[in-house]
Amino acid sequence: MAVRRWIGPGLALAAAGPARAECLGACANDLLAALVSILVYALIGIVLLVMLIRPKWRRAGLWGLGLSVLLALGPPAVSQGWQAWKLRAVEAREVVGDPPSLAQRKPLLIAPRPYCRDEVCGEVLRRRGQGPVYVVPGEALTGMDLSGPVALADLPLETWS
Structure with missing residues (x-):
């Protein structure tokens, strides 16, 4: 019975009609991806919580929790580090100073x-x-x-x- 109470709000969240009315195209695709990722993370969280509660599965649950934290934080940290490294390389080659005078040129x-x-x-x-x-x-x-x-x-x- 408790599951039936959540079917309506769950379908409303999945449909996200008001949000799609505000953004169409790629924005709606991003919204759908965000909703799916929230659903996947919630499912992983529930599974890990059950594994941590049960003494028989606790060790596997700790490994799963560590692996999911590593996968959730590792790739974004590596990506941001790569971006910062490339940004520093680009900024090192920038020419800093006043632009040339255009008074003597015909652009x-x-x-x-x-x-x-x-x-x-x-x-x-x-x-x-x-x-x-x-x-x-x-x-x-x-x-x-x-x-x-x-x-x-x-x-x-x-x-x-």
């Missing part, structure tokens, strides 16, 4: 949108000063073969300042 900029106030192209325009910046609109590059060199005469250049 060619590919603008992803027709406006650029808060993006990188806006910063290029501010650092350039009064001089013009040659811009290629991003939509003009659609359909072009960019695997090889492209002649500047083939591009619709605009002058922004």
Whole structure:
């Protein structure tokens, strides 16, 4: 009888309709994976708890608990260590300092949108000063073969300042 009381809430949690209404696509897949992993961890926890309570299975339960803790904490720790090592290697090769002055250069900029106030192209325009910046609109590059060199005469250049 006690099991029947939990069937409804369990099905509601598994369906997660309100949560899926908020996120569709990959978000729903992540939500399903999280629910399945919670269910698997709960099942493992119940099995280990029963094994630790029963004196006959206590030794195997301790081994299982140690193995599950190792598997739950080991791979994320190794992954985070690998990421930190790679991040340190990338940061060691970074060039730190002020960017070069754009006042003496004529930059060619590919603008992803027709406006650029808060993006990188806006910063290029501010650092350039009064001089013009040659811009290629991003939509003009659609359909072009960019695997090889492209002649500047083939591009619709605009002058922004």
